[in-house]
Amino acid sequence: MTAPLLDVRDLRTEFHTRAGVLRAVNGVSFTLARGEILGLVGESGSGKSVTGFSLLGLVDPPGRIAGGSISFEGQELVGLPPARLRELRGKRIAMIFQDPAATLNPVLTVGAQMALAVQAHGGGGDRAARDLAARSLARVGIPDAVTRLDAYPHEFSGGMRQRVAIAIALLHQPDLIVADEPTTALDVSIQAQILAEMKALARENGTALVWISHDLATVSSLADRVLVMYAGRIVESGPVAQVLRAPLHPYTRGLLDSLPAMGRPGEMLAQIPGSTPSLLSLPPGCPFAPRCPRADAACAQDPPVVGTEGRMALCHHPLT
Amino acid sequence: MLGFLIQRLLQAALVMLAMSALVFLGVYAIGNPIDVLISPDATQDIRAATIRAYGLDRPLWEQYGVFLGRLLRGDLGRSFVFNIPVLELVLDRLPATLELALASVLIGAFVGVPLGIYAGYRPDGALSRGIMAASVLGFSVPTFWVGLILILTFAVNLGWLPAGNRGETVRVLGAGWSFLTWDGLQHLALPALNLSLFKLAMMIRLARAGTREVMLSDTVKFARAAGLSEWTILRRHVLRLIAIPLVTVFGLEFGSTLAFAVVTETIFSWPGVGKLIIESITALDRPVMVGYLVLVAFLFVTINLVVDLAYAALDPRLRRRARA
Numbered sequence A: 001m002t003a004p005l006l007d008v009r010d011l012r013t014e015f016h017t018r019a020g021v022l023r024a025v026n027g028v029s030f031t032l033a034r035g036e037i038l039g040l041v042g043e044s045g046s047g048k049s050v051t052g053f054s055l056l057g058l059v060d061p062p063g064r065i066a067g068g069s070i071s072f073e074g075q076e077l078v079g080l081p082p083a084r085l086r087e088l089r090g091k092r093i094a095m096i097f098q099d100p101a102a103t104l105n106p107v108l109t110v111g112a113q114m115a116l117a118v119q120a121h122g123g124g125g126d127r128a129a130r131d132l133a134a135r136s137l138a139r140v141g142i143p144d145a146v147t148r149l150d151a152y153p154h155e156f157s158g159g160m161r162q163r164v165a166i167a168i169a170l171l172h173q174p175d176l177i178v179a180d181e182p183t184t185a186l187d188v189s190i191q192a193q194i195l196a197e198m199k200a201l202a203r204e205n206g207t208a209l210v211w212i213s214h215d216l217a218t219v220s221s222l223a224d225r226v227l228v229m230y231a232g233r234i235v236e237s238g239p240v241a242q243v244l245r246a247p248l249h250p251y252t253r254g255l256l257d258s259l260p261a262m263g264r265p266g267e268m269l270a271q272i273p274g275s276t277p278s279l280l281s282l283p284p285g286c287p288f289a290p291r292c293p294r295a296d297a298a299c300a301q302d303p304p305v306v307g308t309e310g311r312m313a314l315c316h317h318p319l320t
Numbered sequence B: 001m002l003g004f005l006i007q008r009l010l011q012a013a014l015v016m017l018a019m020s021a022l023v024f025l026g027v028y029a030i031g032n033p034i035d036v037l038i039s040p041d042a043t044q045d046i047r048a049a050t051i052r053a054y055g056l057d058r059p060l061w062e063q064y065g066v067f068l069g070r071l072l073r074g075d076l077g078r079s080f081v082f083n084i085p086v087l088e089l090v091l092d093r094l095p096a097t098l099e100l101a102l103a104s105v106l107i108g109a110f111v112g113v114p115l116g117i118y119a120g121y122r123p124d125g126a127l128s129r130g131i132m133a134a135s136v137l138g139f140s141v142p143t144f145w146v147g148l149i150l151i152l153t154f155a156v157n158l159g160w161l162p163a164g165n166r167g168e169t170v171r172v173l174g175a176g177w178s179f180l181t182w183d184g185l186q187h188l189a190l191p192a193l194n195l196s197l198f199k200l201a202m203m204i205r206l207a208r209a210g211t212r213e214v215m216l217s218d219t220v221k222f223a224r225a226a227g228l229s230e231w232t233i234l235r236r237h238v239l240r241l242i243a244i245p246l247v248t249v250f251g252l253e254f255g256s257t258l259a260f261a262v263v264t265e266t267i268f269s270w271p272g273v274g275k276l277i278i279e280s281i282t283a284l285d286r287p288v289m290v291g292y293l294v295l296v297a298f299l300f301v302t303i304n305l306v307v308d309l310a311y312a313a314l315d316p317r318l319r320r321r322a323r324a
């Protein structure tokens, strides 16, 4: 087995707030092979975005990576000087966000913003930056790429705007793109298009993807493997087909049951009762226990890992 | 863009018309200028002749009509006191105020905006707290008091800078300018600094608030994720995103300083229009008051127009709305 592109071990990211220490990422471990597409799912507030930002070394104060290791091509990213991290960002590891209307700068032309991203990593003169930007726009399916460089973000539709953001992420052909719910803000029909294009682009360039979503259905159509996150921990992981067909964790079961396409027609969708707990004051034991149909006295203890690295769950009472 | 411009020009013309009427009526209500024009012991005949000569016996609306007609030809009347055209009088004094006001808003902007951006970028730093504390002083300490302290410190005690007047001037475009000579620049320094303190405080606060907000935005996160350096992000993204409120305040402050630099001009014996208006009010020099106010209104309207155009240049979304 070749060394993975990314190896995350026991990652802990905390926010030191006035109310106490918030453990947003609480001992997360996973690996990612070159060109692999990894889904990261969970309800909102489970720590997916913070995990993504941690990978780029972009956790805003008062947050910080409190422990663990992020090994990218054998290089340790935790504790790397800010200047070295900046060299990696955009060049080797890129990120795209949920709302393209908010990420692109409304007062700069798309070309100007792309040129800044090119020149952040050398990239030669304005002419060369423009050429590279136009090529990247064309690659994500924006017609008339050269003239569109002079347009402002508001002159693009929502889907086109997200394509611009993707084109910026692809500028330097990074090895890894962290995509934080990039289709959530878009129309359903456009979502499907962008998903398919993203998958094709990643395959074409051998780019690995960490695809963050609160929606298992989105991830299932895209990813090779999936991580299910709850209250800052990975509670289940495995190949997408296996996780969907035979989930181990009651939380994953709950997520599946609440998907419209997966439920039987005519039946009420089964929402998971309750809501995500506050990460500020997590009692010991399984954080899902208060919402779990299978919970019993044992769940007051920290749950054990069942299964192996490739197909695991964190549960006292796994299904099957 | 052209439609936008025409629309704005029409608006400006309407505002000017309304202002001229208000100013004319307002000043008409103050005192009787005849008492100033002729000596109290003049005969009734002389009195009546003078009133007729100045058109003061005509009905108010007719006087306004005559005034408006002259105004459109650029004629603001003659000063009762100096007996020279008001326009000449005001234009003679205006450059002094213009350079003082411009110097003070430029100091405010070029010093205040970087300090404010820094304070917004590092809100918890010791230097930022110092900057913010100083800006509170800039707001709350009265201008005249600071002016006196500046004179005492730099002119009287240290003797570094002159305490008053414009110093040596150079004539360019038919007007004398202090900032073009070393001596004039030294004379300009203290009054400009005095006037700039309030603007400095304002610019610091605005730039800080804007920067704090923008630094938390997804735009900055995305720029960081693309590997841009913090310096590039501040210079290329943040500055552009916070520019609109800054330009607004720059324009408004420039306008109001032009009109109301009175206190500073008095303290530093700066021979600008502020001193002129005070003198003309004391002397009931009606044409000068009216002419001055109309000119000030004109300057305000012009500055506002320029600020509106600057918006369109700064925010492409406005440009499109204007075109539609």
Ligand SMILES: Nc1ncnc2c1ncn2[C@@H]1O[C@H](COP(=O)(O)OP(=O)(O)O)[C@@H](O)[C@H]1O
Pocket (backbone or CB within 6 Å): A015, A017, A022, A024, A042, A043, A044, A045, A046, A047, A048, A049, A050, A051, A060, A061, A062, A063, A279
């Ligand atoms: N800047 C921050 N300050 C304090 N808490 C934060 C901050 N960012 C995220 N969090 C907390 O971290 C937890 C995980 O958030 P996030 O990763 O955004 O969730 P998700 O992306 O899964 O919806 C949440 O409880 C959230 O309140």
Ligand SMILES: [Mg+2]
Pocket (backbone or CB within 6 Å): A045, A048, A049, A050, A180
């Ligand atoms: Mg999120």
